[in-house]
Amino acid sequence: MKMKRRLNLLVALAAVPLFLVTHDGWAQDWTAKAQEALGKAMAEVAIPKGDPRLLVLTNAGFGQIGSYTTEAFSDIAGKETGCSRGARSLLPVHTSVQEPLWCALYRKDSGKMVFFKWTGDGFGQQVIDASPEKILSPEGWKATSAGLVGKNLFSVVSISLTWAVNPPWPLLLASTFHDHFCPGLNAGYIFAEYLMDRLPLGPGEQYVTVTAPGKCPADALQVLFNTTGGKGGGYVMAIGNDLLTKYSKGSVQPSIVAMKVNRKSDACEGMILGFDWDKVMADTGIKPEHLFSKEGPSDPWFWISRVKASAELAKMPREKLLGYAVELKRFSGKAGLADKVASGDPYGVVWNQ
Incomplete structure (x- = not known):
């Protein structure tokens, strides 16, 4: 019985190097x-x-x-x-x-x-x-x-x-995470620049963002600010067009709620931001029937217009870019307000507080 076990063990051990050689050889084959x-x-x-x-x-x-x-x-x-x-x-x-x-x-x-x-x-x-x-x-x-x-x-x-066109590195980095460039990603980058300019962080503060509806800007914000859902800094949620229209300012619909939160001092200050697509299209020469094609992704113009708009926006100076971000509302409250905003209708929480 002992001899049989030893023979079985030797057979098993002998098979291991053969497997490893085959495994590594195949790996080397694909790299070659x-x-x-x-x-x-x-x-x-x-x-x-x-x-x-x-x-x-x-x-x-x-x-x-x-x-x-x-x-x-x-x-x-x-x-x-x-x-x-x-x-x-x-x-x-x-x-x-x-x-x-x-x-x-x-x-x-x-x-x-x-x-x-x-x-x-x-x-x-x-x-x-x-x-x-x-x-x-x-x-x-x-x-x-x-x-x-x-x-x-x-x-x-x-x-x-x-x-x-040599875009800013953080914007280029965001595109690799998002897996493409599109003007929605540019919008997220612009929102980030706007926040650092108009709502800068102080000691002990962090950004918390809620993107609603959940669109491309969320990925740029995540890359620039490390605001992820897993760390409680970034949220996305669906929201109906009726509510977006309710909270709009002219043709500008809300896109994100951005807050700087200090848990230690129990304070929250934030703003609701929208993106002026009409102004972007006028400045980049992109036609609305292309960018918002009724045929959607089946229309080549759907893709082409996004490529063109992103490249044009990436060339613009920072001050001009900040002009596309529209403040729809400012607000403040206790730190817990950020949790409420992230838990339901984010715009309603702000308007109805």
């Missing part, structure tokens, strides 16, 4: 394929390593290859392209872990982009003309999105074209 795909992409964009005209976008570290995580690709991309996070030229784009690894190389001066993605047993590639005059047309958008890039077109094009 990734390096090869990256080399082909670099040859296609035809630009030297580390050139400031080059941007690399990837969901490495988020997207996976089968059961393998892909954080190692970030180092591969940096080594092969000469780009880096510190140079603002290698940006990680947040996606679901259920999405496969992808990467996009964008050459700013020509607009040439190469997108490649894991397809199951290797990497597929698509060459894209991302120059504004080509990609920001309904025909160009439709034709390109029908390829391998698919739904990721909005992510890689909106971030690339806005990166090209």
Whole structure:
């Protein structure tokens, strides 16, 4: 009996190294394929390593290859392209872990982009003309999105074209978390700048924000202020159009309740902010029938208008941007007021206190 147990143990131990070699070998196989795909992409964009005209976008570290995580690709991309996070030229784009690894190389001066993605047993590639005059047309958008890039077109094009105008780093960082640029994200960045200017924090104070309806500004606020739901600093909630109309000022609907809270001194001071979309559209040349297309995402103009608006807003000076934030109401109370605002109809709590 003892001899049989020993034999079984030896067989089991012998199988372990074989499994490990197979496991590691497969992992090395995908990294080799990734390096090869990256080399082909670099040859296609035809630009030297580390050139400031080059941007690399990837969901490495988020997207996976089968059961393998892909954080190692970030180092591969940096080594092969000469780009880096510190140079603002290698940006990680947040996606679901259920999405496969992808990467996009964008050459700013020509607009040439190469997108490649894991397809199951290797990497597929698509060459894209991302120059504004080509990609920001309904025909160009439709034709390109029908390829391998698919739904990721909005992510890689909106971030690339806005990166090209040299946006502020916190705004660029927010876009990588949000996985794209859109004017709603710009609005969140503008709200953050407005709060730091008009409602600055003092010792022992923190921002608490409630975004209602839950839209894109919430992600920018989370990145800039670290106001997350898990830490009790950021909340989002649905709210009906009838209530939004009730609390509107002209055409400006409320977008967020922003508060600075001091638990120690039991104080809360805040404001309700809206975003002047009419003014934004007038200043950026975006048509309302495009930005708010009745066809929604099926209309290429829905996406194109968002790319254009984000890039235009990213170029504007701070003082002009602050003019798009509209104060609808100021208020103050005890610290517990912030908890009440975050627990129901946030605007009604303020107006009816």
